Amino acid sequence: MGATERLPPGLPNGTVDLLILKSLAGGTRHGYAIAQYIRASSGDALELGESSLYTALQRLLLNGWVVDEWGASHNNRRARYYTLTAAGRKHLAAQTREFDYVVTAIQRVLRTV
């Protein structure tokens, strides 16, 4: 049974990390909320599977871009919340710039006749 993960193949490396960091830029969220945010804000175009989401979160923890904390969810259940660190914020800014640059460059190429 394959996961219904809706991510176009061939995304540049680190795109998932970038999306997660962006979703945390607005404030602390737990894993499910991150997945929802990405689905909603992409207009249901992007959907993260469990494996990609949580592997990426572990990677972000390892790099010190996010920190985690257990807390109570809105329906009063134990949930693990992630918060962006200063280093994470810096990384997000840098990656966003780079992503913009690459995407713009690609678009330019594609629009030439």
Next chain:
Amino acid sequence: MRFLRRLAYLLHRRRREQDLADEIAFHRELATEEHRAAGLAPEEAWRATNRQLGNTTLAREAAHQVWVPAALQGLVQDIHYAWRGLSRSKTLLAVACLSLGLSTGFGTALFSVVNAVILQPVSAQRPDALVRFWIGNGNRISWLNLRDLCDDTPGIACAGYRVDELPWQHGDDSARLFGQVVSVHYFTLLGVEATQGHVFTVDSVRQARDTVVATHAFWERQLGRDPHVIGRTLVLGGHPYTVIGVLPRGFRSIWGLGIAPSLYLPAGSAARPPTTRRADSEYELLGALAPGQSLAEFRSKVAARGEALRRLDPQQNQDFNRVQTFPFHTLGLFLSADDRMLQIILLFASVIVVLVFLLAVVACVNVAGLLVARAVARQREFAVRISIGCGRWRLARLLLAESLLLATAGVGLGAMASIWLARALVAVPLPFPVPFEAEVPLDLHLLAYLATLVGLATLVVGIAPVLQAFRVSVVGGTGSAPRAVGHRRWSARGVLIAVQVAASTILLVATTLFVRSLWVASRIDPGFDIAHVVTVEADTQSRQLTAAETSSFYRAAIDRLKGAPNVSAVSGAAIVPLSMDSIVHGVQIERGGRDQAMVNSNWILPDYFRVMGIPFRSGRDFTQSDLQAKPLAVIVNETFARSVFPGRSALGQRLRRPGPKGQEEPWVEIVGVVADSRYLTLGEDTRPQVYWPFGPQLGKITLHVRTEDDATALAAVLGEGLTGVDPRVHLRVRPLQAVMAVALFPAQAAAVVLAALGVVGWALTIAGVYGLVAYTVTRRIPEIGVRVALGAPPWSVMRLLLRDGLVIAVVGVAAGLVVAAWTTPFLSALLAGVSPRDTTSFCLVAAALVLTALVASYGPARRGIRLSPTEALRSE
């Protein structure tokens, strides 16, 4: 930071994994709720969630790999697997550990002892700034001059010292201590502080003169770690002294080589009272350059001060404006005074390192041989692994992991053994009364050295099996093809054994050469007869005999000794050669080729040369009438005669100790020339030497007694005959050999160490050759079976098996000899009296190793011929 986070993960791994599981469970619950909200039935919603989110285990593994990279995981797995493999062949593990452990343990122990004894600098804040210097015409100055030179002279940091043997009375017992008398500034000059109490300062000595600073070892061993040692009274030379300080543990005296005087006393204290003559030769001088001060500045400051002292007493302080400086080597005085000794010791240290390295090579090759054999036996296993998809690199990694484990285990075992062995070696009591103290440091250098050893051993041990693994053929190895009966002599293992035999050959040739050379060196003729002389020293000081009483005691003792059985002659001398005591000064020559010469001096009684067995070259011995307060006759050695009066006879020439104009000492005539003999060390170049007759008063003297029988036996009984002379005096009677033990010790110790190295190398070679032949026999069982079944007589099979080991051994020995002949000339500086291509040594080693190979082959070969053909053939 990432590393720390990884570490934290590994430490809390279980909790972190639980966290992830909980988190995923929470995620799924929320997802299910969402599906239900969208109108699905509970069951349906749950299935939808699972469909959507996929395999939890996969997610968990992916997350885990973020923290523990696959490569690391593989390594852990490899090591785990290697351990499982090795623990199944315990013999291999044991032999490898023993082989590597023995060689590295022994090697490391030697390395640490050399490091601990020789290569540690003296304890001083700035050992580089220390300098030895002489002022005036000798190496020693008097107490008065020492005080005037070193106390409160701006720009001159200096201190005086002299070694002294002191009787220490504790209870009814009296022990002799090796102490050092130093001037007040000594410890300030070195920049050393006490760990308990304090060292000498100007104030402390002014307040209480009879004080003493003990070394840590003395406090620990002789004073039983007394916690109230500060303030305790020790009776030294008949005077009560108060302990004011204990030096730090591991304090290295300025002598180097681990030689450690037990106690330090201030110059001018009761046991060594201030003398009143400025001309007395008492203290040697040590200076320290102030930061930024050049040697020339220091010398000119001392010379200016010396000039003032000369003007103060022109008669006794003659030539005091003359200053000579000598370099101080940070490894200690012993190595500063004698360049040749320094060279020899440093070369010896490097030779040890090279030999230890060779030994390690022999051991590694040994273990490599075992592993190759194992790899051959495991060909089938390898083939199976490869055929079911194990990459060859992966296989290589597995094999290297095994080698790494073996090397670590072996070297680890060796390291533990070495620490124990080195401590035991350093603690071995020395055959002479000089206290010796060396800490075996367990420092980073040693650990780095061990780590390098593990790395090298892994590579050397592991590379051969890996090559073997790469050669595995899947078809042949799995056993589907018929196995060839037959045998290659030069298999990887054969080559390894040849290399091992070659390395052993080099090791053994080198050690044989050294042992022979040290043997020759230890028999370097000191120029006198060590075996037939007994010395008698008397402690007239503890009971404070007057000068007249002392003198008459010695005269009576000499008379008694002359009448004792087995005694053929009796004499006396102020200095026993080769016993660390020396007096050097200048003499003037009346009409010589040179008008000044520096000489070693000794003061002697008639018959001294007869007692010592030093032959006269010309002239006569002293007679009783020569023993005058102002001597009229001296005797010189050949080197003096040759260097001062080249091409002429020295007899009848005159010399004197320098003195100021108008008040010169009288000229003294040379009445005899004797053969050269060693004075301070066995290895020294012979120096010009002058023998002066004692005056009518006998002061500091050691009596020398000649016997034609065994000196040790005589020494045992000689003391009793003297007990009646003066009951107050404590006597020490020793064979001359014992007094000189200090000088003879290095060569003897070196010979023992090298011989031990050789024996260990030899043992490893035997093990290697034995292993090879045993293994070959096992491999050739089918072949032997066929031969025997076809009617080969046992002796021909025996010959066949022996020939294998022998051919490899001969090739190895030949290669080793060629390499040795090419390299040993580099060691020629160290090989006194033995040619670096000494034929006897080479032949001896070659014969011994070939014989060893034969003997080692015999055991397994005999097992081979005892096999019954049916049994042998069945194994196929």
